[in-house]
Amino acid sequence: MNISQQRGSTERSQVRRAELIAIGRKLFADTSYDALSMDDIAKQAGVAKGLIYYYFKSKRGYYLAIVEESVAELVARAGSDTELPRAERVHRTIDGYLRYAEHHQAAYRTIVTGGVGFDSQVMAIRDAVREELIGAIAEGAYGHRRIPRLARLALIGWLSSVEAITLDWLGHDGDPDRDTVRDLLVRTLRRTLDTIEEFVPECPSPEPA
Template sequence: MCRTIEGCLRYAQHHQAAFRTIVTGGVGFDTQVQALRDAVREELIATIAEGAYGHREIPLLARLALLGWLSGVEGVTLDWLNHPEPARETVRTMLARMLRHTLDTIGELVPECPSPPPSVRAAP
C-alpha cells in the first residue's frame, strides 16, 4: 500500500492543478471530472479490499470506512501541497498507518472483514 500512497503523493506533487481539479471537482460542477473521480475512488476501495480481504466486494460499513480513509487522504494531500513540510515520506507513513487503523476498526465492527495480520499489506 505504501507504493500506492507514494504514487498518489508524487502525482499530486508533480501535477498539482490536475490533482486539485480531480479531487475538488473542478470549477463549478463538471460531470466528467466527478465521474472520473468517483471511478478512481471505487477502484481504489476495491483494490484495498482485495488486498486486505481477498475479494473486492465488501459490506457497506467496511466500504464507508475505506471511503472515509480515502477522503482523508485527499484532504491531507490537498493541504500538504500548500506546505513544504513535512516530507512526502512522512506523509506517506502517516497515511499508511491511518489505513492500518481503519482496517483494524473495520475488523472490530464488520465480522466478515477481519483485520488482516500486520504483516499483510492492504494492497500493492
Template sequence: MNNSQQRGARPVHAARDTERSQARRAELIAIGRRLFADTSYDALSMDDIARHAGVAKGLIYYYFKSKRGYYLAIVEASVAELVIRAAGGSDLPRRERVHRTIDGYLRYAQHHQAAYRTIVTGGVGFDAEVLAIRDHVREQLLTAIAEGAWGRSDIPLIARLALVGWLSCVEGVTLDWLEHQELDRDTVRELLVRMLRDTLRAIGDFEPSCPAPVPEDS
C-alpha cells in the same frame, strides 16, 4: 495497381492515418498536462496553449472541440496515470502493495499538483464531468485497497463506508501536505498507512468477512 490492390491498400492507409491521429492527440495531451501542471485553467487561453504547443489553434479545436474538451481529456489522462501508479503491483505481498499504492498516489500528487487538485476538488466550478472522473478514480482506488487488504473487490457496505472515510482523509491530508511539504513523502505515506491499518481493524470489528490484517502482515 488494380482494383483489388487498391482495396487492400485503403485499410492499411486508414490504419496508419488513425495511428498518426492518435499519436498527435496523445502528444497534445502530454503538452497540455505539462502546461496545466502548475497553472490554473483560467490562466491559460487557447492562444497560450497553441503557442506553447507550437501548433495552430485550429488543430487543438479539431481534436478536442473546445478548451473545456481539451482540459477534460487532460484530466482523464491524469486520472489514468494516477490509477496505474496507485493500483500497480498486484503480484506483490499485501503489505508491499498497500505501501506502493499509497506511495504511488502521493508521488503523483507531488509531481502533478495542479492536476491532482483538479481531480480531488472537482475542477473548474465543480464541473460535473470532472466530478464524474473524480468519482471513477475513487472507485478504482477503493477497489485496489480492498483487493490488497482482503483479496476481493466486492466491498460490504460498512467496509465501503469506512474506506470512503479513510480516502476522504487521504485527500485532505494530501492537499494540506502539498501546501506546505515540510514533511517528506515517506513520513506522510507511513502516516496514511497507519491510519489505514486502524481503519481496517475497525472494519474487522463490524464485518467478519473483512478481517483485520494480522500484525506481522499489516
C-alpha cells in the same frame, strides 16, 4: 482513400493527439485551468490554436483529455503489482497516489475539488478514481474487492481524509516530506482496518507486514 491509407491517417492522428496531451500535461502540471488561455497554450506548445480545437473542440475538452490521461496512470498503478504481498501492495498504492498528486498538482486539485465550478465530467473521473483506489485497498487488505457496505463506508471515510491531507500537504510545498505523509496515511489506514474488523468480523484486519 483505401483502407491502408485510412489506417495510416488514423494512426497519425492518434499520435498527434497523444503528443498534444503530453505537451498539455507539462503546461498544466502546476498551472490552473484559468491561468492559461488557448493563445498561451498554443504559443507554449508551438502549434496553431486551430490544431488544438480540431482534436479537442475546446479548451475544456483539451483539459479534460489531459486529466483523464494522467489519471489513467494513477488507476493503472493502483491495480498493478498483484504479485506483491498484500501489505506491500497497499503501501505502494498510497505511495503512488502521493507521487501522482505531487507531480500533477493542478490536475489533482481539479479532480478532488470537482473541476471548474461543478463539472459533472470531472466528478465522474473523480468517482472512477475513488472506486479504483477503494477496490485496490480492499483487495490488498482482504484479497478481494467485494466488501460489505459498512466496510466500504469506513474506507470511503479514510479516502476522504487522504484527499484533505494531500491537498493541505501540497499547499505547504510538500512539508513534511512525502515518505512521512505516506507513513501517516498507512498508519491511519491500519487503524481504519482494525475498526472495520470490530464492526464487520468477516473482514479481519490483515497482519502487519
